[in-house]
Amino acid sequence: MAVAVTLDLLERWIRESAVRLDAAADELTALDSAIGDADHGTNMRRGFTAIVSKLDTAPPASLPEFFKTVGMTLVSKVGGASGSLYGTLFLDMGRACAEPTELTAAQWRDVLTAGVSGVVSRGHAEPGDKTMIDAFTPALDALGRALDGGESLVAAAAAAADAAERGSADTEPLIARKGRASYLGERSAGHVDPGSASTAILLRTFADVAAGTAA
Numbered sequence: 001m002a003v004a005v006t007l008d009l010l011e012r013w014i015r016e017s018a019v020r021l022d023a024a025a026d027e028l029t030a031l032d033s034a035i036g037d038a039d040h041g042t043n044m045r046r047g048f049t050a051i052v053s054k055l056d057t058a059p060p061a062s063l064p065e066f067f068k069t070v071g072m073t074l075v076s077k078v079g080g081a082s083g084s085l086y087g088t089l090f091l092d093m094g095r096a097c098a099e100p101t102e103l104t105a106a107q108w109r110d111v112l113t114a115g116v117s118g119v120v121s122r123g124h125a126e127p128g129d130k131t132m133i134d135a136f137t138p139a140l141d142a143l144g145r146a147l148d149g150g151e152s153l154v155a156a157a158a159a160a161a162d163a164a165e166r167g168s169a170d171t172e173p174l175i176a177r178k179g180r181a182s183y184l185g186e187r188s189a190g191h192v193d194p195g196s197a198s199t200a201i202l203l204r205t206f207a208d209v210a211a212g213t214a215a
Contacts, residue, residue: 003153003210005103010066011055017205018048024201031194035176040082040194047078047086063101067094081179082195085119085132092118105153109143116140123179130176132195138163139203157207164203168196 003009021028021044028041051073060066067090075087096114097103103111116136125131127138142163146156171193175186 002105005105005108005153005210007060007063007066007101009209010063011059013206013209014048014051014055014070016209017202018045018052020201020205021045021048021198024198028194028198031192031197034191036179036194037080039079040198043078043080043082044198047074047083050077063097063099063103064094067091067097081123082198085123085195088118088122089115105147105156108153109140109147109156112143113140125177128174128177130171130174130193130196131179132193132199134171134174134193135164135167135196135199135203138167139199154207154211157203157210161200161204161207164196164200168192168200171196 021041025041025045028044029038030041032038032040051070054069054073058069060069071087071090071092071094073087074083074090077083078086093111093115096111099107116133119125119136120133123131123133125133127134139160143156143160146159147153151159169192172191173189174193175189176193
């Protein structure tokens with residue numbers, strides 16, 4: 001039986017992401033301390049904790065409402081560029097989500113692609129700029145290849161997560177060309193981009209939740 005992207009799956013994704021981002025907050029902040037404002041982990045923890053509170057007090061009734069709730073909460077609760085970019089990701093996913101209750105694997109790809117396109121438009125980043133796009137771009141490519149090859153959502157999501165993790169790791173030698181890290185020039189090399197690291201966490205969590213292997 002094919003796995004559909006339902007409201008329940010998405011809520012479990014965000015709740016588990018909040019747990020994992022909380023556990024990784026110190027690591028993400030350490031990455032950010034080398035090339036940014038030293039607050040990425042703290043900001044992501046605060047933002048996703050606020051989302052979980054919103055889901056508890058005002059559960060969304062549809063997928064578009066869910067994405068809007070997540071996006072608006074991130075914009076309002078997460079400081080700096082991360083709040084704007086991650087907020088844009090989810091808000092644009094919601095705008096692209098025509099189905100009220102569930103998405104097929106192909107529709108999930110389209111919705112996620114629309115969200116990432118929104119991030120690109122907002123931040124004007126390209127692959128190689130040492131940003132979250134260096135995790136999202138290979139993830140989308142892997143997701144698309146897997147689905148076009150007839151793989152299930154579970155297998156395709158795992159392939160996307162693998163690609164995001166490799167993409168994040170590959171930011172280490174890059175010289176940042178966007179954001180605060182770009183002010184460091186060549187000194188930004190030698191450090192993994194924190195936004196790409198949090199992106200990889202989100203996509204791995206989605207894969208695990210879709211597969212039913214999340215704690």
